[in-house]
Amino acid sequence: MSSRLAPAVVGGLLLLGSLTFATAATAAPRALLPDLDQEAPSSLTVSSSPAGGRTHYFLGFGSAVRNIGDGPLLIDGHRRSRRTRMVADQIVDRAGAPPKLVRGVGGMRYVVSPDHQHWHYLGFDHYTLRQVGGAHRQRDHKSGFCLGDRYAVPPPVLPSAGPAPVFTSRCGLKQPGRMRVGEGISVGYGDYYAANLEGQYVSLDGMPNGEYTLVHRVNADHRLRELRYDNDAASVRLSLHWVSGVPNLRVLAMCQDSARCSARRAARAGARPVARVARAGVIGDRRLLCCCCA
């Protein structure tokens, strides 16, 4: 090949390359995926409740998941018969193309209690208290989630964030016959559940003295499509010390974006005690509480 022809050939190859790229881009429009960012457990409290002739203790915590991605988390729950639960699909917005349907990302169930009657998306977030270097662990018993835009992510404002919350419904409140329910979290917003609401606590019964990690993990089974998954867990490291049958808990460290809160990080952070909730009968009350029923 002569040196005079080379630029034309190279130009042709570049043109061919750009056409190939354009074809590929047309074939696969960009998905505007959410990015679920698990925030560290917050508002930790110890509460007590008498039952069966003894006092039981619980660690309560607030939990929050925010969407810092390119598009909203959209959950479409639906069913064909009123005798069945709903199947949940994820709808992914795309740039310059119709939304993409991701089938079967989970299920939805109608939850009934005196003050808690609406549709929950199941398994969105999980809470586990596990002993460091031991086998003891406690899991939450949360009945599910009514996802929504409950708070705005602090500035700087994300490029894809909307000007106002979109998901503000009560998830089919008092409508058990619904055939379809939509839930979600917009970009720039988060879903928050206060400490000691339904499922926002774990039992401390039978947990020995030692150090523990309380882990909050969203989208644990990765069934929801996201931009990234390495920010789906956050944790706090705690020390537990029983004195005369009463638990004393101290926060040793908070670890964003990690399920492992190391002793080294704990040593840097400085311990602070976990507040006690003195209100008697709090367990009985909080079973009736709900994120968004009131």
Ligand SMILES: [Zn+2]
């Ligand atoms: Zn609820």
